[in-house]
Amino acid sequence: MFTNLEHLGFAVTNLEAATDLYTTLLGVAPYKMEHVASEAVDTVFFKVGGSKIELLAGTSPDSAITKFLAKKPEGIHHVAFEVDDIRAEMARLKTEGFVLLNEKPKRGADNKLVCFVHPKSAAGVLVELCQTIHP
Ligand SMILES: CC[C@@H](C(=O)O)C(=O)SCCNC(=O)CCNC(=O)[C@H](O)C(C)(C)COP(=O)(O)OP(=O)(O)OC[C@H]1O[C@@H](n2cnc3c(N)ncnc32)[C@H](O)[C@@H]1OP(=O)(O)O
Numbered sequence: 652m653f654t655n656l657e658h659l660g661f662a663v664t665n666l667e668a669a670t671d672l673y674t675t676l677l678g679v680a681p682y683k684m685e686h687v688a689s690e691a692v693d694t695v696f697f698k699v700g701g702s703k704i705e706l707l708a709g710t711s712p713d714s715a716i717t718k719f720l721a722k723k724p725e726g727i728h729h730v731a732f733e734v735d736d737i738r739a740e741m742a743r744l745k746t747e748g749f750v751l752l753n754e755k756p757k758r759g760a761d762n763k764l765v766c767f768v769h770p771k772s773a774a775g776v777l778v779e780l781c782q783t784i785h786p
């Protein structure tokens with residue numbers, strides 16, 4: 652089941668400048684900065700009520716963020732939903748004909764398992780499923 656709008660991911664070219672800008676815009680400091688080597692991104696997270704903003708900068712030419720910014724301006728890159736059972740939701744979406752970008756859940760930022768749905772199968776929006784990893 653989808654339970655929450657977990658975060659919006661914003662692709663940025665200059666993470667430090669974007670962090671300053673969003674600190675001022677939101678009136679709150681980020682609560683976390685994390686490098687995710689598997690995605691070749693640096694991230695900065697802000698809490699906004701029960702949801703979050705994730706700023707993402709690519710750290711290599713192979714990064715999805717670097718590739719995105721080579722074609723498009725800075726802006727919304729993906730929408731992430733919290734799910735209660737990521738494997739069950741992946742199986743359900745596959746059965747419904749959505750194109751999943753990873754076969755198994757993978758480790759994301761901020762203590763989550765994640766899976767991406769191709770924007771071409773989701774009305775032009777890159778969708779991320781997230782499930783919190785409980786220790
Ligand atoms: C930090 C970890 C994690 C978290 O915990 O939150 C993250 O958020 S990581 C975020 C970065 N990682 C990813 O985005 C992984 C999933 N993405 C991908 O696998 C690829 O980016 C992609 C979506 C498959 C696109 O890659 P590719 O096919 O190589 O790029 P193209 O430029 O050729 O695009 C094809 C097609 O899709 C359109 N597109 C691409 N990205 C987006 C997007 N973010 N939103 C909407 N549409 C997108 C692109 O415009 C092309 O369309 P056409 O030009 O019409 O063919």
Ligand SMILES: [Co+2]
Pocket residue numbers: 658660705729731779
């Ligand atoms: Co994300």
